[in-house]
Amino acid sequence: MFADRAKIIIRSGKGGDGHVSFRRELYVANGGPDGGDGGRGGDVIFEVDEGLNTLYDYRHKRKFSAQDGEPGGKKRCHGADGKDIVLKVPEGTVVMDAESGKVIADMSGDNRRQVVLKGGRGGKGNMNYATATMQVPKYAQPGQDAQELEVRLELKVIADVGLVGFPNVGKSTFLSRVSNARPKIANYHFTTLNPNLGVVDMDGCGGFVIADIPGLIEGASEGAGLGHEFLRHIERTRVMIHIVDAASVEGRDPIEDIYKINRELEAYNPEIAHRPQVIAANKIDALYTEEGSESAVDKLKAEFEPQGIRVFPISAVSGQGIRELLFFVKELLEQTKTEPITFEQEFFPEDALMRSNLPYTVEKLEDHLYSIEGPKIDKMLGYTNLDSEKGFMFFQNFLKNTGILDELEALGIEEGDTVKMYGFEFDYYK
Numbered sequence: 299m300f301a302d303r304a305k306i307i308i309r310s311g312k313g314g315d316g317h318v319s320f321r322r323e324l325y326v327a328n329g330g331p332d333g334g335d336g337g338r339g340g341d342v343i344f345e346v347d348e349g350l351n352t353l354y355d356y357r358h359k360r361k362f363s364a365q366d367g368e369p370g371g372k373k374r375c376h377g378a379d380g381k382d383i384v385l386k387v388p389e390g391t392v393v394m395d396a397e398s399g400k401v402i403a404d405m406s407g408d409n410r411r412q413v414v415l416k417g418g419r420g421g422k423g424n425m426n427y428a429t430a431t432m433q434v435p436k437y438a439q440p441g442q443d444a445q446e447l448e449v450r451l452e453l454k455v456i457a458d459v460g461l462v463g464f465p466n467v468g469k470s471t472f473l474s475r476v477s478n479a480r481p482k483i484a485n486y487h488f489t490t491l492n493p494n495l496g497v498v499d500m501d502g503c504g505g506f507v508i509a510d511i512p513g514l515i516e517g518a519s520e521g522a523g524l525g526h527e528f529l530r531h532i533e534r535t536r537v538m539i540h541i542v543d544a545a546s547v548e549g550r551d552p553i554e555d556i557y558k559i560n561r562e563l564e565a566y567n568p569e570i571a572h573r574p575q576v577i578a579a580n581k582i583d584a585l586y587t588e589e590g591s592e593s594a595v596d597k598l599k600a601e602f603e604p605q606g607i608r609v610f611p612i613s614a615v616s617g618q619g620i621r622e623l624l625f626f627v628k629e630l631l632e633q634t635k636t637e638p639i640t641f642e643q644e645f646f647p648e649d650a651l652m653r654s655n656l657p658y659t660v661e662k663l664e665d666h667l668y669s670i671e672g673p674k675i676d677k678m679l680g681y682t683n684l685d686s687e688k689g690f691m692f693f694q695n696f697l698k699n700t701g702i703l704d705e706l707e708a709l710g711i712e713e714g715d716t717v718k719m720y721g722f723e724f725d726y727y728k
Contacts, residue, residue: 300514302453302531304356305396311380311439313418314367316426321373330433333370333424335355336441337377339417340364344393346388350497353451355386364415364707367441369687370423380417386536390456390534392641396448400645406456406534414449415647418442419679447647457495457509458631460535462563464555467543469630470494474625500628509535520651533567534639537574537630539623542596542670544579544611552579552594553601569705574630575607578623582583583596660705668706668726677721 314336353381365380371638388392393403393414421439428435461469477496494510511531532538540559542552556577563571579595595611602609608626612619658672660668679698697703706717706726715726 302455304353304451305448306356306359306451307361307448308342308385308415309341309361309446310415310444311358311417312338312366312444313420314377314380316369316421316423316438317372317375317377318424318436319372319437326550331428331435332372332374332425333438334375334377335370335423335426336378336420336439336688337367338367338413338420339367339414339441339444340382340418342415342645343382343384343411343413344391344405345384345386346389346391346405346500348389350386350388350390352544353391353453353567354444356451363444364417365446367417367420369441370420370438374423374425377420382417387451390454390455392393392454394450394452394639395645395647395717398645401643402437402449402645402647404641409640410516415445417424418444427696429547447455450683452727454533454559455509455531456507457494458506458536459498459508459533459627460532461508461510461541462538462559464543464559465467466548467555468539468614469510472539472541472578472580472612472620473508475583475614476620477508477587498624500624501584506631508539511632516563530561532570535570535573536634536639537576537627539578539627540575540596541578541580541614543581544598545581545584546594547581547584552598556602562624576623576627576630577602579609579611580614580699582611583616584617592704658700658702660702660709662711665717668715668717669710669713670702670706674700677711679720679722 304677313665317333319333320717321332323329342362362383362385364383366664367380368377370377370627387405389406392401393405394401402414403409405412421441424438425606461473464467473494473496477498486654496508496510497505499505509531540556542555543550544552546552560571572685577598579598582595594616595609599609610619610623610626612623614620657726658674661669661671663669711717711726713727717724717726
């Protein structure tokens with residue numbers, strides 16, 4: 299079975315605990331604290347693998363975990379960092395939060411590798427807490443907890459051109475004739491249950507990737523039949539070839555069929571429905587007279603060409619008319635935007651911290667110096683990369699949405715004052 303969707307649970311590594319110990323050696327009186335720091339927990343990383351084309355590996359295993367960091371040791375020994383876990387996926391895979399459906403990562407285009415869950419920070423050993431007044435600290439910091447998240451993986455086929463149309467109109471036959479694809483072909487509905495990709499080579503003007511999207515039916519946008527499973531593969535295509543049975547071999551009205559499919563596209567995603575389309579009036583070899591052929595095609599042209607949709611009479615079996623169609627499609631591709639369609643990140647796993655009930659404190663230490671501490675702050679800093687633009691934006695939103703900025707202003711903070719957070723310092727500006 300073609301595996302284009304899976305739901306899995308991912309877990310980053312827990313940070314190793316800091317160690318409590320004291321130097322005990324012969325001839326060394328009252329040795330100081332020498333407990334080492336714990337190691338960092340492993341990250342959960344998604345990476346594109348060019349050799350994969352399905353999500354089959356995630357259909358039979360549900361949980362994937364990075365390694366926990368090792369605890370610190372005596373003699374200032376630092377615990378080993380936990381190993382990252384790298385999950386290989388085919389290009390075009392979209393990683394979404396299972397609960398909200400929001401996009402976490404789109405593994406396509408330039409995004410070949412992305413850290414989705416960061417491992418917990420290792421705890422500090424008691425050697426870090428010695429002061430002039432506390433020379434025998436018996437406390438070490440525990441490592442940060444792991445993050446766990448249920449995600450949904452969806453493979454959205456990446457193709458320049460999508461073939462759409464009702465079942466049994468000749469899409470697979472057309473694809474096999476124009477490309478290197480070898481789809482299964484038979485004369486019954488839903489022969490194609492998997493999207494088939496092929497490369498169309500054009501003489502002297504390059505080529506393009508084409509996908510045979512399995513046959514749609516009425517109600518597909520509402521999930522009827524295999525509607526949603528099929529429609530998701532159209533999302534990245536830039537041009538659609540709408541194949542209809544001009545000969546009405548099964549007694550269907552090709553004009554009504556086109557309107558029905560376009561209504562399903564509109565209901566699923568209006569933006570997709572308004573992408574460039576071209577109609578391939580297939581099976582003209584099955585029309586018994588030239589007059590019949592002209593009549594059926596003329597009706598299609600009279601209906602759709604005034605709407606700006608070109609109609610090409612073709613025979614996927616004999617190859618008639620296909621060359622003209624392909625060159626027109628190539629022109630359409632050159633006229634449309636060439637940047638790949640990607641899905642922006644909508645969900646940040648760190649957002650769960652904003653909803654957590656962990657405590658924090660905001661204090662004024664002295665004039666122009668303020669402190670923010672507590673488990674909620676400690677956890678946020680461990681999972682956020684403040685050196686990255688997105689990480690810093692999350693940090694700013696975190697301070698605003700949790701009410702910390704309001705509390706600082708209530709304490710009288712002014713622009714240019716300093717705020718300390720677990721070893722980090724920043725100047726306050728509105």
